[in-house]
Amino acid sequence: MTSIAFIGLGNMGGPMAANLIRAGHSVTGFDLSPASCDQARNDGASIAGSTADAVRDAEVVVTMLPAGKHVLSVWTDILPSVKEGTLLIDCSTIDVESALKAHVMTREQGRNLLSLDAPVSGGVGGARGATLTFMAGGAKPAFDRAEPILSKMGKKVVHCGEAGAGQAAKICNNMILGISMIGVAEAFVLGEKLGLSHQALFDVASTSSGQCWSLTTYCPVPGPVPASPANNGYKPGFAAALMLKDLKLAQEAALGSGASTPLGAEAAQLYALFNNAGHEGDDFSGIINFIRGQKG
Numbered sequence: 001m002t003s004i005a006f007i008g009l010g011n012m013g014g015p016m017a018a019n020l021i022r023a024g025h026s027v028t029g030f031d032l033s034p035a036s037c038d039q040a041r042n043d044g045a046s047i048a049g050s051t052a053d054a055v056r057d058a059e060v061v062v063t064m065l066p067a068g069k070h071v072l073s074v075w076t077d078i079l080p081s082v083k084e085g086t087l088l089i090d091c092s093t094i095d096v097e098s099a100l101k102a103h104v105m106t107r108e109q110g111r112n113l114l115s116l117d118a119p120v121s122g123g124v125g126g127a128r129g130a131t132l133t134f135m136a137g138g139a140k141p142a143f144d145r146a147e148p149i150l151s152k153m154g155k156k157v158v159h160c161g162e163a164g165a166g167q168a169a170k171i172c173n174n175m176i177l178g179i180s181m182i183g184v185a186e187a188f189v190l191g192e193k194l195g196l197s198h199q200a201l202f203d204v205a206s207t208s209s210g211q212c213w214s215l216t217t218y219c220p221v222p223g224p225v226p227a228s229p230a231n232n233g234y235k236p237g238f239a240a241a242l243m244l245k246d247l248k249l250a251q252e253a254a255l256g257s258g259a260s261t262p263l264g265a266e267a268a269q270l271y272a273l274f275n276n277a278g279h280e281g282d283d284f285s286g287i288i289n290f291i292r293g294q295k296g
Ligand code: NAD
Pocket: 007, 008, 009, 010, 011, 012, 013, 030, 031, 032, 033, 036, 051, 064, 065, 066, 067, 070, 073, 074, 091, 092, 093, 094, 120, 121, 122, 123, 124, 237, 238, 239, 242, 245
């Protein structure tokens, strides 16, 4: 049993912490939201009065927070209070620069602290079912200590490289996802105009070179993939607001590193328009309705 502090018990962090408890670990949690704390208490966590109190006796600290500024603020608060040798893991999706800063802040403390950036793919369903994919960045000793803990919350844990590599993998993956969803949506909209049924296009593309996750697992039209959000009024799933967040992180990283990502930039613009039209809370595959409404 490992003593784990878990900070950020929201839609993702709450069920992830519950899976650690289910696996036999002792979890002390903290969240600014009383409702999230109540839920975690019901799941078997102890709730601390502050972030610093939560981490004092922990061997491992996990954070699952909205953005880089929250992570840096929480890590600034907790680093002076963690024990010698503590492993800190940030599972939030944040910008690469903030992730690197968190690693540096940890190293500057000395005291044999270890740090890992380990964002996830798989959404709320994956968090509940412990089927997340973790993409980790950090030194090998940090990864080796984290791997048995992370594997209780996910089905796959990949060591992507040194500090920041987990966040880099996450935004590259989600840039593929945003672009591919738009590509699949455009193909269905064009097929409709050409008199092609959704099922016919699906049957061909899902077994041809157009095959991809956005088509075969998350099909943006109702019918061919019964479990996709298109069959459920485009309820998330993965909200358009989070897709836009990740596409913006990819664009920030592209700008900072000098990478050319023209389709990533276009996808970010389209998702910004979709969000601004009041669809932040819709599943990101709902972009097909927005595309259908555009003039050709
Ligand atoms: P959420 O808003 O449900 O949860 C974040 C929690 O952090 C909230 O409960 C909030 O009260 C808490 N919080 C904020 N500042 C805090 C502080 N200073 N101290 C303590 N608690 C604080 O968000 P979420 O959906 O759980 O997402 C968390 C992270 O996971 C984000 O970075 C998101 O991009 C990423 N992510 C989300 C999904 C998804 O499908 N929801 C999928 C993959 C990755």
